[in-house]
Amino acid sequence: MVNIQNGTIEDFFDSALHSAKQIDNNEKVTPKHTIWMETNDLLNILKPQRTKLIQYLKNKTKVYYSVILDELQKSPSSLNQDLELLSKYQLIDILKEPNAGHGIRKIIKPLYLNEEIEFRATL
Numbered sequence: 139m140v141n142i143q144n145g146t147i148e149d150f151f152d153s154a155l156h157s158a159k160q161i162d163n164n165e166k167v168t169p170k171h172t173i174w175m176e177t178n179d180l181l182n183i184l185k186p187q188r189t190k191l192i193q194y195l196k197n198k199t200k201v202y203y204s205v206i207l208d209e210l211q212k213s214p215s216s217l218n219q220d221l222e223l224l225s226k227y228q229l230i231d232i233l234k235e236p237n238a239g240h241g242i243r244k245i246i247k248p249l250y251l252n253e254e255i256e257f258r259a260t261l
Contacts, residue, residue: 140250141172142180142227143258149174173227180259183223187212191220192255195230195248203244221246 143149153172160167175183182188187210194210195201207217224230230248237243 140229140253140255141258142175142183142255143172143260145174145260146176173229175227177259179223179227180257183227184257187216188220188223191217192224192229195246196250196255197252198248199251200233200245200247203246206246 153174157167183192191206191210191212194206203217206212207214210217212220221230221232225232229250230246233245233247234242235245
């Protein structure tokens with residue numbers, strides 16, 4: 139499970155410190171798959187069109203940019219904004235490959251394949 143949580147850099151370091159103390163005390167360290175996000179970014183990622191994109195990508199190993207445009211009926215500028223936000227938090231990789239006779243095409247590769255994603259916000 140991927141846990142996406144809002145917080146500051148201090149929250150991230152507090153979490154890391156907690157894990158370090160567990161190691162120092164020879165305690166079993168609980169694996170954490172937490173992505174710390176700024177509150178505004180968390181709210182932006184929860185917009186319906188972005189959550190639709192996250193769900194669309196969830197079970198795919200890779201998908202072409204042009205296919206996403208067609209299947210989700212998004213504009214290129216809107217899709218670029220969505221992908222930029224997902225890429226910022228390492229939820230996706232954006233790769234490029236030659237497209238014979240047509241230049242370069244983008245490939246979107248989700249990094250949370252088949253994992254449950256949990257969003258948490260503390261205000």
